[in-house]
Amino acid sequence: MRLFGHPLHPAMVHFPIAFWSLATVCDGLAYFGLAETWAHGWVLIGLGLAIGLVAMAAGFMELTRLAEEAQVAAQRHMMTMGLAWICYLGALMSRLQDGTPIAEPAMLPVALSAVGFVLLLIGGWLGGNLVYRYGAGREETPRMQ
Template sequence: MADNPNRSIKSRAAIAGHPLHPVMIHFPIACLMLLVASDAAFLYTADLFWARVSLWLAGVGALGGWIASIAGLVDLVTVKRIRQMVLGWCHAILAVMLLSLASLNWLWRFKDPVDLLPWAVALTLLTTALIALAGILGGMLVYDEAVGVEIDDK
């Protein structure tokens, strides 16, 4: 944890000092993670309802992720101390990779919502793994590097 109050890095994409990116990313992550469960439900039951749920989760997760990434990109390119961090660039690159895969997954499902095996399921699982990695790096940015966090000197 950052122990020097001068180490905290303020977000430029913020409202009343609260960074937008960490606030906006929760819903898209939830959608993309729930995609695993809805795919499993469809494969187990063959009920078209679950295929439609998966289509919507993939679309909302990908679109919401791209929208949330704008706030992260603003901070990455406008805050010099963030721009200089390899960790910030790694987080951003992983996020672009996972959102690209999530978008491809949505397009695959849009073409045919019931054609899941093997590609849509593989894209879902790979996206889920990248979400975990990007989340770890994002957590390191917040908790270890104090990006978007004010540190009390108490």
Template structure:
């Protein structure tokens, strides 16, 4: 099977900013908002279970802030990766939808942070409206992550070509599944 992705979709627009060939920074950076926002939702739910939830409410708010900062950093390098994808392709349309969802989720978390910031010091549990907004945002983030996976694993955006990948499976100077010369 040959690699059909256009070469420009695999090469970074700017290696120092977006990551070198075959090792983009975007997938590394997205772990920050994903982890922060999922943990924030867990803390939101836990704030309804414990006796003194103030520490969970405060931690959740600051995890949201950490996630927003991480998302903005991931968006910068993700935007650079978007420039590498040829327009008018399914990969580009998927990338636009992925980006749009991520921007909407980030905006929802900015709203959620500001909504919480006014009264986080009351020591109570997270309000149901804020918890629902977080749950919906995490669900949308999951859909966007699915699209991001499709970009990398189905369309091969910023993933090394198959020839380069085969180098990781060589034994004795030839690819592992290669047939000996007759």
């Protein structure tokens, strides 16, 4: 998916990465005593999940543009980021009790958030590898004469 000839995926990924990273910090702070941050984590995870879907769709559409040698790396990146998305979805869903958010920090959502963050780091590194090693998203430009 491109906008004015530029790949949309690299522009979109910064948002879920930032939201989920901050959510993980909020969850950790809440679990270890700063309970006021618990509600912020909920909102940040939700925003990351929503924008993450758009980023994943844009990345999936870029797959056809990748060279054959980059396909395995792209699949690893997609799997890892998909698992991170699932962990954060689990973190969000495990905060619900009878359809309403729980007020106090709990171990399961914090653990899922932490695992999601580790997967986010790995997936981000794999995505960077696609760009810097395989040139994903880059177009060959004609040389100036």
